[in-house]
Amino acid sequence: MESSSDITYCNEISLMMFGFGDSHKPNPETVRLVESIVLKQLRTIVQEALKYSDGKNLKGEELVFLMRHNKQKMRRFVKYLMNKQNKHILQKVHLNVIDLDQEKKPRSALLDFIEKIDECEEFMNLTEFDEVKYERQLRADRISQALDEKKYLEFCKARCASFYSRDTTQRSLEKLRLWIDPKKEINFKPDALDTLAYYAYQTVAEITDYALLVRMDTKCGSDPLKHLAGSYYTATMFNGKHRFEEPNPDYTKVYMNQPPISINEIKEVMRRVCTPQAGKLNFGKKLPETQYLFAI
Numbered sequence: 001m002e003s004s005s006d007i008t009y010c011n012e013i014s015l016m017m018f019g020f021g022d023s024h025k026p027n028p029e030t031v032r033l034v035e036s037i038v039l040k041q042l043r044t045i046v047q048e049a050l051k052y053s054d055g056k057n058l059k060g061e062e063l064v065f066l067m068r069h070n071k072q073k074m075r076r077f078v079k080y081l082m083n084k085q086n087k088h089i090l091q092k093v094h095l096n097v098i099d100l101d102q103e104k105k106p107r108s109a110l111l112d113f114i115e116k117i118d119e120c121e122e123f124m125n126l127t128e129f130d131e132v133k134y135e136r137q138l139r140a141d142r143i144s145q146a147l148d149e150k151k152y153l154e155f156c157k158a159r160c161a162s163f164y165s166r167d168t169t170q171r172s173l174e175k176l177r178l179w180i181d182p183k184k185e186i187n188f189k190p191d192a193l194d195t196l197a198y199y200a201y202q203t204v205a206e207i208t209d210y211a212l213l214v215r216m217d218t219k220c221g222s223d224p225l226k227h228l229a230g231s232y233y234t235a236t237m238f239n240g241k242h243r244f245e246e247p248n249p250d251y252t253k254v255y256m257n258q259p260p261i262s263i264n265e266i267k268e269v270m271r272r273v274c275t276p277q278a279g280k281l282n283f284g285k286k287l288p289e290t291q292y293l294f295a296i
Contacts, residue, residue, distance in 0.1 A: 007179045009035055013204055015161035020208040021139045023260035024151060030263050037270065038203045041293050042180050042196055050186070060191030061113045063199070067296045072130065073202070074114065074123045080198060081108050110191055136205070163197040173197065199295035206294035210269040211261045 010031050017026045017034065049062040067074050085108045114123050140159065147155055164172035173193040180196065181188070188196075274292050 007175060009038075009163060009179070009200075012161050012163060013038070015158040016201065016204045017208050017261065019140075019155065019158035019161060020136065020205050021143065021212055022208055023258050024154065025260060027260040027262060030261050030266055033263055033266050034204060034207055037207065037266075038200050039179065041203055041295065042200055045199060045293060045296065046180060046186065046196070049192075056185075057187045057189070058192045059189045060110050060195045063192055063195045064110055064113060065117065068117060070296065071122045072132070073296065075126055075128070076130065076133065076202075077198065078111065078114060078123060079126055081111050081114075084108075085111070110195070132209070136209070163200045164194075176200075202295045207266065207269060208261070210273070211265045214265050214268045214272075215261070 010028070013035050014026045014028075014031045017031065018024050045063065045066065046058065049058060049066055050056075052062040052065055053059065064074075064077070067077060118124055140155075144152055144155060163176055173190065176193055176197055177188050178184075273294075
């Protein structure tokens, strides 16, 4: 087993950033900065969740409870749990372990917990339009149209990258545990590590989203169309001509020259997120650390 000091997720984060819209070769220095931000945020999330536990044992429920103030992010997590549950059921059916016609479907304990805290029945309602998810899919679609067959296969691989391998889940989650808690002071339950892997993935996604927003702000200037829905995800790769004038634009001309997200763009993201804006009703008090956590 590798020591905690040797653990890195730079390769996985690099793939994820490409999958979320960065250049096909992200800047290694930027990737390392994103990795440090993700680690710091995960550790903050863990410390916040421990306030709802006995201080040493951490379950997935305590981590999910932190997400209760954001119904859209909770719904996205519910969909993730449902997809994971359905995949597990299909695998058992394929192996003839269960018969869906005769047995009750296995149920995720975290889904049961979310139902219990869902007093207004908002978290389990997946019918509402998810604008962030749609715009990420829109961006992925635009990128895929700009790639040749080889690069498209690389892009598909990047879109599947995460903080744990589905083939070696237990080993991957142990790596994540050592990365977050190198001194092994906390007893993480399996569903807690799975939730943290999801939070880490969403943190990379949000940072990349915001970095592209920052880039759009610097490039669009006085463009009156920059506030159109969805335009801020494609503006970094497509100028106005390709977005609005040509019926069949050649995407390769605009995507392949896209520079990788820079360190300064990530720093600007963090500056905007962490600096209280005018009008925030904090009444002079320091904002809680959870105010700056992307995943929750």
